[in-house]
Amino acid sequence: MTDLTLLGIAEAGRLLARGDITAEALTGSFLKRIEEVDHKLSSYITVTADLARAAARQADLELKGGVRRGPMHGIPVALKDIYETAGVRTTGHSALRQDYVPAIDAETVRRLKDAGAVILGKLGTHEFANGNMTPDQPFPAVRNPWNTAYQPGGSSSGSGAAVAAQLCMGAMGSDTGGSIRNPAGFCGTAGIKPTYGLVSRCGIYPLSFSLDTAGPLAWTMEDCALMLDVLAGHDPNDQGSAKAPKVDYGAACHRPIKGLRIALARSWHEGTTSVTPEMKKAIDEAVRVLKDLGATVDEVVFPDIRDYHICGRVIITVEAHAIHRQEVIETPEKFGYTTRRRFQLGAFFSAEQYVSALRFRRQLTLDTRAAMRGYDLIMTANHWGAPDKFEEPQPIFHFLGKPSLAMPFNVTGQPAATICCGFGSDGFPLSFQLAGRAFDEASVFAAGSAYERATGWRAHRPKL
């Protein structure tokens, strides 16, 4: 094996278990690559090299002694810098928290460490998972590894860039209005927003408490599944946490998909606004592949994409204001110029407008469920086309443009994954989403993994 950073989590886990590689060597390879390459991307805010090496040595000792905690044992991963980490600063990519060092780990971080994962460091993010990365913030903007003049998507920007650039094997992101799937799509990785309530948010900076979800990005769907296997589970300290039965997501990746029924929401990505012709072609081809694998794919009409978009946006705007109100009053100058305005905007909405949006969410959830009757999955585009170039000033209210293709599944709470389905002539990845019923991540993993195995897209990596 020449380059350990090209391994997937599943494969590396098997090699570690057999003693063919060590966690220390694996971790060392990633730390070396971070040192060599990350100055072009700025995906990391903090690299915890010493802690990572110590955790890797501990994993090797345990594995050598016959103790294997599971498939994440000895696997190097990284965290969006809104995940609290004991003894390691958690900045939120903001001047407001640039020196904040939490005393305890977020529940998800605790679970990863318990599973033997090695934490490499903390990753750049849109400020508090909301505002863009602007020059008035204390950390540089994360760059897209496929072309560094372009944005990597967000808000889990560092997570998408670091996974794609082989700077970690998996990364934690968060998704309130598409923040896992957006960078996963623009950086060409896999990623999954789990069902609302499946993964604890305790110890993660909130953006919108009734929509926030935490989940993994990795190079393949199977790698995301192995991460979700250790992340999922009830947490009494998160009031949104659900008590759902334990599912083996890693095993679900090897299920046959013959007979799986997929509802194609074409009207979302080819409606009043349309994806690029290359994206359309790639999605049509993905439909053909899924059909060849034995799935049925039918076009189904769902509520208008703009309904989900505005519903989710009002809820996020109001809840984000409630969370950050004190700081936008006391220290507004410490926010980036886009973040500050996005957090201020919620002050202008009435209680009636907010409650109407909540009621609309309920209605859209019921209507989506009704339209999905008889189907296991929904399929649609992940994003409209190429990412934006880095240009100043950046749009303050990005949501006034095209509707978000990710938002439907934030509004309904369903699990939704991003799967790479090719590359455009501009070199940027093309992606589609697969969404399942609430708590049916297993079907999403089954179809996503089957698609990845049937196509060659996972062999393409950005050149840095």
Added chain:
Amino acid sequence: MSSPKAPTLEEFRTRAGLTGLPLTPEDIEHLHKGYVGLLELMQRIPTHWAWAAEPPQVFRADE
């Protein structure tokens, strides 16, 4: 949505004074554009709801 008419910048400025936020004139101009833009999109949100149409809570695993 029941918000009837988009406020003018002047009306919005008055309203901004009641929010308790320290806002610069530039902030107010940006926020006015953002609010009016969202208000237009909010036309899609129905105004009248049955009493039973309550917001969702956490999913029940047994649903």
